[in-house]
Every structure is written in structure tokens, then in C-alpha cells.
Amino acid sequence: MTDTKNPGEKTMSGGQGAGQGGKTLTLKRPVEQGVVRQSFSHGRSKSVVVEKVKRRVVGPGDKPEAHAAAPSSAPASAPPAAPTARPASSSAPARPTQRTQPSPSANLSAPRPAPQQTPRPGGVVLRSLTEEEARARTAALQDARVREAEERKRAEEEAVRRAEREAREKIEREAAEARKREEDARRAFDEEAKRKSEQEARKRFGDDRSSSASTTSAPAGNAAAPQAAAPSAPTADAPGAPRVARPRGPGGMAAEEEERRPVRRGPGGAPARPVPPPQKPTRPTGGEKNRGRLTLVTAQSGQDERQRSVASFRRRTQRMSGHRQVEAKEKISREVIVPETISIQELANRMAERAVDVIRLLMKQGQMVKITDVIDADTAQLLAEELGHTVRRVAESDVEEGLFDVPDAPENLVPRPPVVTIMGHVDHGKTSLLDALRSANVVSGEAGGITQHIGAYQVTSPLGGKITFIDTPGHAAFTAMRARGAKVTDIVVLVVAADDGVMPQTIEAINHARAAKVPLIVAINKIDKPDAKPERVRSELLQYEVQVESMGGDTLEVEVSAKAHTNLDKLLELITLQSELLDLKADPERDAEGTVIEAKLDRGRGPVATVLVQRGTLRVGDIVVAGAEMGRVRALISDKGTQLASAEPSMPVEVLGFNGTPEAGDRLAVVENEARAREITDYRKNQKREKAAARSATVRGSLEQMMSQAKTAGRKEFPLIIKGDVSGSVEAIMTSLEKLGTDEVQARIIHSGAGGVNESDVTLAETAGAAIIAFNVRANKEARDAADRAGIEIRYYNIIYDLVDDVKAAMGGLLAPINRETMLGNALIKEIFAVSKVGKVAGCLVTDGTVERGQHVRLIRDNVVIHEGKLATLNRFKDAVNVVQAGQECGMSFENYQDMRAGDVIECYRVEVVQRTL
Known part of the structure; x- marks a missing residue:
């Protein structure tokens, strides 16, 4: 008997090895195990453990080892081989191998002479194979290669058979x-034919009973027909009948149920064709799409299966497509335009x-937000x-870009008329000169004889x-008008009166022209007057670096002379x-640009x-934008x-069609559509609103600003509402x-605008306690009635001098009066008496x-x-007097004060209250 621990190992018995106890010599191949997922055609899968045995390749210089390839599944009747002892340092160690198929070439039981041993320097005797x-x-290795080839071939054949089975x-x-589908169509066809036959029977016989009887007996006959057609046909469940493989998996149960349903067969086993009805229906009618819940009544009354x-069906589709890989959609990178603020939506x-x-x-x-919240541009960029x-x-x-x-296009430039601004001091004849040039009489229409527009x-x-x-006004109040006129002009004509010379507004006009x-x-005007001195004007202009041609400039x-x-x-x-x-040139073919000189309502x-x-x-x-207002040009x-x-360029016109009154000095431009105009005006309105809020808000600034705010904290305000033409x-x-x-009083403009005084202005004045000033405009009837009821004063003016003087006097009334002292005399206390x-x-x-x-x-x-x-009593001797002159003695007593001593000095003075003015 062998000493092997593993069944199937081969023993080799030789002359020397048998005499030493018969040690077992085995050879095993290195085995690697793995798990493979095996998928079947019906959606089922199974995990299979696979062992992979490595082959040892024998090179041309290696000595073949026949014993290492001996299969381990040799027949039990084979005589055991003589065991041969191998040293541990052998170059080809023995490996035990287990096989399931017998191999007759593995019988190596014949005794062989012991090989000649060569002693080693270390005293260990090495043995080589016979x-x-x-x-x-070598034979065992060749048999193993053959078996591996056969197994590979069997695996390929099995794969081919599996593919054929799946296709089948x-x-x-x-x-x-x-x-x-054919059964459903046939069933729908039969139902339509049955319905028509019933209708025909009712028309022919008129017997409801026979109609109902035929209706109830027809399903039973149809159900029994398939059973009588093939009574001897074996079923899949009958003993001895061949079992037919049915597809399983996601749709297997449905297919098996369909095969168990009775099918009407004709001669030869083929499905029987239905008898064509007298009239073919236009389209087959199926059952109702939404049947509702299945109850006993619906199950018994329904004729369709x-x-x-x-x-x-959706669950079946999901099961069939469950193992498919869902293709990941490619991420599309977009260029996102992010403004300063944007909502999450x-x-x-x-x-x-x-x-x-x-x-x-x-x-x-860490931000809890809603879909309608607004975030800033930095956060939006990060997201x-x-x-x-x-x-x-x-x-x-x-x-506003563009x-x-x-x-302008250089090829479209054409000459344009010059724009000339008439500037100068008030009452120097600017408007009269322009009237003479235009042959008009504008001066007669101006209140007070001065230009205020x-x-x-x-x-x-x-x-x-x-x-x-x-034409610009010459009054000191119209500085902004003169500045606007200088901005849009090409040439400035400075009008100076020969009898008056250079005045403050003349100097201001020179500065505007330089800026x-x-x-x-x-233009030296009024030379027809007897006291005109043009040379005086020329010499005075030299002080302001204006040198005329007659003086070498x-x-x-x-x-x-305008007159x-x-x-x-x-x-x-x-x-x-x-x-x-x-x-001067301009392009008349492009969209217009201009400046609002004046605006009114x-x-x-x-x-x-x-x-x-x-x-x-x-x-x-054209759709135009001017400041925060937009509109379409109507005229x-x-x-x-x-x-x-x-x-055309350099032409002044009045434009009608604005939604609101623009401000003087606003630039006008033509835009392509109303959407662009609305964007621009909305942005400008927001800017105006933010600037107004910034002005009204008290912001802590520098030390000087804090000191000025502290000074103006107690300032009194004079509220006003101003409406002008x-x-x-x-x-x-x-x-x-x-x-x-x-520092003590200031005019606060609550509201201002061009146009007449309306009822809303009166309501605002009543709320704020303000006065209404109307310059060259009037209040309508509703506004006058509302002002009378509320007690609001409306002051009308047509000359700016009178308006400023009246407001100045009214603001002076808010100033605190001044107490002025006037010294009367002194007295020396000689003695104190107790009365x-x-x-x-x-x-x-x-x-x-x-x-x-x-x-x-x-x-x-x-x-x-x-x-x-204050002095309470004044007595001379025993009489009360009003006045005591110097050098006289008298008695005095003070109001609510008794601590007087001899030697004290008394000053007597008078206090006068003086009203202040601005």
C-alpha cells in the first residue's frame, strides 16, 4: 500500500527506493482559482468557480520529467511505482497532480536500476531521473497538452451551441x-362578426330570447372547439409526453401562458382561417383601453379575455433592458452671460x-436660498x-455701449451748418441782436424784458x-443753461454792451467758451448810444486774456447795433x-444723435x-432715448x-412723442427697437434712484464731514414744490x-418738474407742509379747489428776481432773532437794609x-x-420812581435774589430783539 496523503498520487518503486521504505514522488500543477459570471439567454445568471492550471514549458536544454506529467486518475489496479527519494535541492521538484481521466501511459511500475550517484563536496548525494x-x-506532458486542446475545442463547441440555442x-x-397578435386579431374579428350576426338575427326574427341564447351559447361552443379538434394530442404535463422547452426569463411566463391557451387548429395542425363575413369591417375593434378594476360582475359580463x-409591459421592458449599460450623455459646456446680479432661476x-x-x-x-433669490456675479461665476x-x-x-x-463713415461726410451760441451779461442786447438777425421779436414775449429761456x-x-x-439767458441764475449752450456749440458770440463794459456774466461766458x-x-453792441465806448470794452477784455484783432490779437x-x-x-x-x-462736416445717413436744449410739458x-x-x-x-425717458417720434x-x-445735422427741432419730460442737457440717440430703449431707460432710472438714495442717506465720512453734519443737525428747512414751464x-x-x-436754514426741494400744478402736487404739499411755487405756469381747477380746502398757498411768478427775493424773505423768517444789549448805567451798593x-x-x-x-x-x-x-423795585426815599439819574441815591431790590453785599456793583442794561434776514 502507498504512503500518499492525497488520493490519485502516483508512487514509484525502484530498487533503491523500494528498499528504503518507498517514499512517494508526486508532481502538482500550480492552480489559480477565479469566479466567472455566467449569463443565460432568459436573463438568468450564475457564478461559476473556474480553476486555471499552468503548463510548464520544457525547453530544449531542460531534461524532460515524465513523472511530473503523470495523471493522478490512473486506474486503481495499476501496480504502484517504486518510490524514489529526491533531495530538496533538486532543480525539478515533484508536484502532486490530480486528474479525472485514466491514462495508460502513466504506469511506470517496472523496476529500474538505481542511477549512479555523484558525491558532492558537502557530503550530499544528488539523484537524477532515469x-x-x-x-x-514527457508522455504525461504530451497527454496534458492533448487534453487541454480537447477541452478548448469542447468549450468552443459549447459556445456555438449556446449561441444557436439563444437564436432559436x-x-x-x-x-x-x-x-x-394573430390570436388577438382573430378574436377581434370573431367578435365583430358575432355582433353583426346578432344584429342581423334581431332584424330578421325580432326574438330577443333567441338572440340572448345564441349570445350565451356561442362562447361555450368556441371554448370547447379546440379541445375536440385534437383529443389525443399529448400535453406537456401528461406522463410520457415529450417536454417542450419554453423560454423563461423576463418574458418567459407570459410566453408559457400563451402556449397553454387553446388555439383553434385546422386540418394538418395549422391555424384555421376565419370564415370571411359578408362585409369586411373597416378596422378591427379591440377591447376598451381603460377597463378599470376587475370585479366579479365585469369578469362575467366581459366577452374579451x-x-x-x-x-x-413596462416592468417587462425594464427587466429586459436592466442589464444594458445606460449611455452617459455628453456634458455640453456653454458660455453663460452673468450680469452684476442675477436670480437663481x-x-x-x-x-x-x-x-x-x-x-x-x-x-x-451653507446658503439656504430659494429659486427666486438674487445672487451676485461672483457667486454666479463660481456656480x-x-x-x-x-x-x-x-x-x-x-x-449703453455703442x-x-x-x-462716422469718412465717405459719407458732408458739410453742415455751424452752431453759434449767443452769450453775455444780462441786458446787453443778446436777444435783440438775434431778433434783428431773424427779423423776429422774441424780446416782447419775455417777462420783465429779460430772457429766461x-x-x-x-x-x-x-x-x-x-x-x-x-440764445442763452444772461441772468446769474442761468449758469447751467449757458454751460449747456457752450457744450453743443461750434462758435461763441460774446455780446458786450458798449455803454456798460465787461460784467460778471461776461467773464463767465468767456470761461465757458474756454472750457x-x-x-x-x-460783438460790441449798442454802439448807437451816445455814451458808448467800444475802446473801453476792448481794453477791459485784455484783463481776461481776450485780445481782439484791432489790438493785435x-x-x-x-x-x-441791434436796434x-x-x-x-x-x-x-x-x-x-x-x-x-x-x-464742419457730418454724416447724414447714420442714426441721429443730439442734445436736449430745453424740455417742457x-x-x-x-x-x-x-x-x-x-x-x-x-x-x-424713430425710437429715441433721452436720459431716463424714451419714446417714438410723432412729430x-x-x-x-x-x-x-x-x-438733418445742426438743425434745432421740437420733438413730440416722449413718454415723460426729459431733462435739459440729456443726450438723445436713436435705437433699433423698443426693447433696447426700455433696457437703457430702466438702467438710467435705477442709477438716478440710487444716487438720490445716496444723497439722502447720512454716511459717516471724514472728520470734516462729521463736523459739518454736527453743525447742520439743527438746521431748519423750508420745504418747497417748484413747477415751471x-x-x-x-x-x-x-x-x-x-x-x-x-447753517441755520435751507430750502428743501421736495418735488420739481416742468408743467402746470396738478392735484397730486397739492396733496404732496399738504403731506410735507410745503409751499408751491409756480413759474410761468398755472394750477388747474382741481388743484385750486384742493389747495383751498387744505389751506395750501400757491405763489405765481413770471420773473425769477421776484421769486428768489420772496423765498429769501420767507426763509429769513425762520432764523432765530438776535438779542442786542444797550448799556444804561452803573450803581454802587452803599448799605443793605432789611424791610x-x-x-x-x-x-x-x-x-x-x-x-x-x-x-x-x-x-x-x-x-x-x-x-x-431784572430790577424789581426802584425807590427814591419813600417814593417809587421809574428812572434815577447819575449822582442820586436810591433803593433797589432784585427779583428772586437777596444775596447782596455792600460794595457790589450793579449794571443796568436794556435788551432789544432784532429780527435777522438772509
């Missing part, structure tokens, strides 16, 4: 589904992401970049060209010459703006009152009233001046004021 052992090992099962499933539900829409994903990212950062998008930051001010200052006119030069004139960097032409000059129409043509020639030197026409077109052509129907009216279809006049009034303010029912009385000597009863007194002791009060 030739027979090597042949056995697929065909069977498709056939089963086709049979089911219950079919699979939509949910069952809008950001998600621009990224084409779900809003919940954006909120989830914010919640991870977009985390979701894999790129960001382009834009500001709200970008809506609105103004677009360069800015006007724009166009005249024809004697040389044939056109010149646009802008605008435009050429200056000096480069500034053009001309002596004119006598002297040298007017020469003035126009100088203007034309200067414009030719400037080479007309009761019949609505908001009206006087616009100077500077570039392009303004046409009726263009020239300075002479005629309607125009378009306005044009926005320029309202601006001038507001500027003048702001200059009247002091019953009166108290202490001081016996005094009047040293200088007089002392009057009831006046204010001071008690001075050692040059220190001890008490201030």
Missing part, C-alpha cells in the same frame, strides 16, 4: 408574439441646468464654473449758407468765415423737447412752427434757492448813566458777575 522516468514525464429561443419568442396591463436657464442642482451647490456652501461652463461677465452699464460717439433758431447767411443760433475749447467772436470782433441793424451782415460774414476754417401736446441734432438724421417714427416742428419729416427754468430756480441756504414783607433792599448810588425800573441788571462782586436778572 531515462524511463524522463520518457514517462429568440425565434420562438418572436413566433409566440406573432401568434398572440383579460390582457396584460401597461404597467406589466435665470442662471439655471442660461446654463440649461436644473435649478435644484444650483440650489444644492449653494446649500453645500457656473463648478458645473463646467464658461462665464462672460457683463455690467449693467454695458447696455449708443453714442460711434465714428434758452432758444434755438436757424437763419440764412447773406453768403447763402445756414447758421444755427442758440468748451471753441473759438470766440466779440487773434479774436474776431465787430461793432454792431439800428448796423453791421449785422458783417457779423454773419465773420461767422461764416470762422465755420469755413473749422471745416405742454398741456395739449404732452412732453416737448427742443433738440439740436448733431449727427445723423432724425426722422418721424418734428421747426423754430418757425412748420412740421418736418426729418431733421420748462425744465431749464426749474433747474435755474433750484440752483438759485440752494445758494440761499445757511419787612419786601426782603433785603440795597441802598445805592448811581455812579454813571441812568437806572430804569424793570430793566435787566447784573450784580458784580470783585469783577465777577454773581447774578443776572
Whole structure:
């Protein structure tokens, strides 16, 4: 018997090895185990443990070892081989191997002579395999290679058979589904034929009973027909019948149920064709799509068989597609435009992401937000970049990009008329000079004989060209108007009266012209007056670095008389010459740009703006934007009152069609659509609102600002509501009233605007306790009635001098009065007397001046004021007197004070209250 521990191991018995106890020599291949997931055709899977045995490749220089490849499943009747002892240092150690198939070549039981041993230096004798052992090992290795090839071939054949079986099962499933569809169509066809036959029977016999009897017997006969057609056909469940493999898996149960259903068969086993009815129906009618719940009544009354539900079919589809890999959609990176503030919903829409994903990212950062919340641009950029998008930051001010200052096309430039602004001091004859040039009489329409509006006119030069004139007021209050006129002008004509010389507003006009960097032409007016001194004007202009041509300078000059129409043509020639030197050109083909010179609210026409077109052509129907107002041009009216279809560069026109009254000085531009205009106006309104809020808010600033705020904390305010005919006049009034303010009192403009006084203005004045000032406008009837009921005063003015003076006087009434002291005299206390029912009385000597009863007194002791009060009694001897002269003695007593001592000095003085003015 063998000493092997493992069954199947081979023993080798030899002469030397048998004599030493017969040690077992085994050879095992290295085995690697793994788990493989095996999938079947019906969706089932199974885990299989697979062992992989490594092959040892014998090289040409290696000695074959037949014993190592001996199979372990040799027959039990084979004689055991003689065991051979192998040292541990052998180059080919024996490995035990277990096999399941017997191999006759493994029988190596014949005794062999012991190989010759060669002693080693260490005293250990090494043994080598015999030739027979090597042949056995080689044969075993060859048998193993053959078996591996056979197993590989069997695996390939099994894979082919599996593929064929799966294809066959697929065909069977498709056939089963086709049979089911055919059965459904046949059933629907039979039901339609039965229904028509019943209708025909009722028409023919009229017997309801027979109709109902045939109706109830028909299903039973149809159900029994398939059973009688093949009574001897074996079923799958009958003993001895061949079992037919049915497809299992996700749809296997449904297919088995379909096969168990009785099918009507014809001769030869093929499905029987239904007998065609007399009239073929247009389309087969199936059962109701939504049958509701299955109850006993519905099950007994229904004639069609219950079919699979939509949910069952959906579950089957999910089971069949459950093992498929869902293809991941490719992430689309977008360029997201992020403004300064954006809502989460809008950001998600621009990224084409779900809003919940954006909120989830914010919640991870610790922010609890809603879908309607607004976030800043930095947070929006972080969210977009985390979701894999790129960001382009834009500001709200970008809506104005490309609105103004677009360069003109050089090939479209054509000459344009010059824009000339008439400037100078008040009452120097500016408007009269312009009237003489226009042959008009504008002065007669101005209240007080002074110009209080800015006007724009166009005249024809004697040389044939056109010149646009802008008339500005000369009053000190209209500085802003003069500044606007200088900004839009090409040439400034400085009008100086020859009898008055250079005045403050003349100097201001020179400064405006220099700031605008435009050429200056000096017109010395009123030379027809007897006291006119033109040389005085020229010399005074030198003080302000204005050197005329007659005195060696480069500034053009001309002596004119507006009243006598002297040298007017020469003035126009100088203007034309200067414009030719400037080479003024513009592009009339582009969209118009301009500046609002003046704006007003007309009761019949609505908001009206006087616009100077500077570039392009303004046409009726254009969508325009001016400041925070927009509109569509409804009409263009020239300075002479005629309607125009378009306005070319350097032409002043009145524009009708604005939604609201723009402010004087606003730039006007034509935009492509109303959406763009609405974006621009909304942005500008927000800017105005933020600036107003910033002005009203008290912000802690520098130390100087804090000190000024502390000074103005107790300032009294004079609330006013100002309404004027044009926005320029309202601006001038507001500027003048702001200059009247002091540290104690200041005018506060609650509301201002162009147009008449309406009822809302009265309501606002009643709420704020303000007065209403109307300049060149009137209140309507409703506003007057409301003002009478509320007791609100409406003051009407048409001259700005009177308005400013009245407001100044009213603001002066809010100032605290001044107490002015007038010294009367001094007295020295000689003795103190105690009088019953009166108290202490001081016996005094009047040293200088007089002392009057009831006046204010001071008690001075050692040059220190001890008490201030009033003199209660003044007696001389026993008589009460009103006045005591110097050098006389008298008795005095103070109100509510008794601590008087001999040697104290009494000062007597009178206090006068003086009302202050601004």
C-alpha cells in the first residue's frame, strides 16, 4: 500500500527506493482559482468557480520529467511505482497532480536500476531521473497538452451551441408574439362578426330570447372547439409526453401562458382561417383601453379575455433592458452671460441646468436660498464654473455701449451748418441782436424784458449758407443753461454792451467758451448810444486774456447795433468765415444723435423737447432715448412752427412723442427697437434712484464731514414744490434757492418738474407742509379747489428776481432773532437794609448813566458777575420812581435774589430783539 496523503498520487518503486521504505514522488500543477459570471439567454445568471492550471514549458536544454506529467486518475489496479527519494535541492521538484481521466501511459511500475550517484563536496548525494522516468514525464506532458486542446475545442463547441440555442429561443419568442397578435386579431374579428350576426338575427326574427341564447351559447361552443379538434394530442404535463422547452426569463411566463391557451387548429395542425363575413369591417375593434378594476360582475359580463396591463409591459421592458449599460450623455459646456446680479432661476436657464442642482451647490456652501433669490456675479461665476461652463461677465452699464460717439463713415461726410451760441451779461442786447438777425421779436414775449429761456433758431447767411443760433439767458441764475449752450456749440458770440463794459456774466461766458475749447467772436453792441465806448470794452477784455484783432490779437470782433441793424451782415460774414476754417462736416445717413436744449410739458401736446441734432438724421417714427425717458417720434416742428419729416445735422427741432419730460442737457440717440430703449431707460432710472438714495442717506465720512453734519443737525428747512414751464427754468430756480441756504436754514426741494400744478402736487404739499411755487405756469381747477380746502398757498411768478427775493424773505423768517444789549448805567451798593414783607433792599448810588425800573441788571462782586436778572423795585426815599439819574441815591431790590453785599456793583442794561434776514 502507498504512503500518499492525497488520493490519485502516483508512487514509484525502484530498487533503491523500494528498499528504503518507498517514499512517494508526486508532481502538482500550480492552480489559480477565479469566479466567472455566467449569463443565460432568459436573463438568468450564475457564478461559476473556474480553476486555471499552468503548463510548464520544457525547453530544449531542460531534461524532460515524465513523472511530473503523470495523471493522478490512473486506474486503481495499476501496480504502484517504486518510490524514489529526491533531495530538496533538486532543480525539478515533484508536484502532486490530480486528474479525472485514466491514462495508460502513466504506469511506470517496472523496476529500474538505481542511477549512479555523484558525491558532492558537502557530503550530499544528488539523484537524477532515469531515462524511463524522463520518457514517462514527457508522455504525461504530451497527454496534458492533448487534453487541454480537447477541452478548448469542447468549450468552443459549447459556445456555438449556446449561441444557436439563444437564436432559436429568440425565434420562438418572436413566433409566440406573432401568434398572440394573430390570436388577438382573430378574436377581434370573431367578435365583430358575432355582433353583426346578432344584429342581423334581431332584424330578421325580432326574438330577443333567441338572440340572448345564441349570445350565451356561442362562447361555450368556441371554448370547447379546440379541445375536440385534437383529443389525443399529448400535453406537456401528461406522463410520457415529450417536454417542450419554453423560454423563461423576463418574458418567459407570459410566453408559457400563451402556449397553454387553446388555439383553434385546422386540418394538418395549422391555424384555421376565419370564415370571411359578408362585409369586411373597416378596422378591427379591440377591447376598451381603460377597463378599470376587475370585479366579479365585469369578469362575467366581459366577452374579451383579460390582457396584460401597461404597467406589466413596462416592468417587462425594464427587466429586459436592466442589464444594458445606460449611455452617459455628453456634458455640453456653454458660455453663460452673468450680469452684476442675477436670480437663481435665470442662471439655471442660461446654463440649461436644473435649478435644484444650483440650489444644492449653494446649500453645500451653507446658503439656504430659494429659486427666486438674487445672487451676485461672483457667486454666479463660481456656480457656473463648478458645473463646467464658461462665464462672460457683463455690467449693467454695458447696455449703453455703442449708443453714442460711434465714428462716422469718412465717405459719407458732408458739410453742415455751424452752431453759434449767443452769450453775455444780462441786458446787453443778446436777444435783440438775434431778433434783428431773424427779423423776429422774441424780446416782447419775455417777462420783465429779460430772457429766461434758452432758444434755438436757424437763419440764412447773406453768403447763402445756414447758421444755427442758440440764445442763452444772461441772468446769474442761468449758469447751467449757458454751460449747456457752450457744450453743443461750434462758435461763441460774446455780446458786450458798449455803454456798460465787461460784467460778471461776461467773464463767465468767456470761461465757458474756454472750457468748451471753441473759438470766440466779440460783438460790441449798442454802439448807437451816445455814451458808448467800444475802446473801453476792448481794453477791459485784455484783463481776461481776450485780445481782439484791432489790438493785435487773434479774436474776431465787430461793432454792431441791434436796434439800428448796423453791421449785422458783417457779423454773419465773420461767422461764416470762422465755420469755413473749422471745416464742419457730418454724416447724414447714420442714426441721429443730439442734445436736449430745453424740455417742457405742454398741456395739449404732452412732453416737448427742443433738440439740436448733431449727427445723423432724425426722422418721424424713430425710437429715441433721452436720459431716463424714451419714446417714438410723432412729430418734428421747426423754430418757425412748420412740421418736418426729418431733421438733418445742426438743425434745432421740437420733438413730440416722449413718454415723460426729459431733462435739459440729456443726450438723445436713436435705437433699433423698443426693447433696447426700455433696457437703457430702466438702467438710467435705477442709477438716478440710487444716487438720490445716496444723497439722502447720512454716511459717516471724514472728520470734516462729521463736523459739518454736527453743525447742520439743527438746521431748519423750508420745504418747497417748484413747477415751471420748462425744465431749464426749474433747474435755474433750484440752483438759485440752494445758494440761499445757511447753517441755520435751507430750502428743501421736495418735488420739481416742468408743467402746470396738478392735484397730486397739492396733496404732496399738504403731506410735507410745503409751499408751491409756480413759474410761468398755472394750477388747474382741481388743484385750486384742493389747495383751498387744505389751506395750501400757491405763489405765481413770471420773473425769477421776484421769486428768489420772496423765498429769501420767507426763509429769513425762520432764523432765530438776535438779542442786542444797550448799556444804561452803573450803581454802587452803599448799605443793605432789611424791610419787612419786601426782603433785603440795597441802598445805592448811581455812579454813571441812568437806572430804569424793570430793566435787566447784573450784580458784580470783585469783577465777577454773581447774578443776572431784572430790577424789581426802584425807590427814591419813600417814593417809587421809574428812572434815577447819575449822582442820586436810591433803593433797589432784585427779583428772586437777596444775596447782596455792600460794595457790589450793579449794571443796568436794556435788551432789544432784532429780527435777522438772509
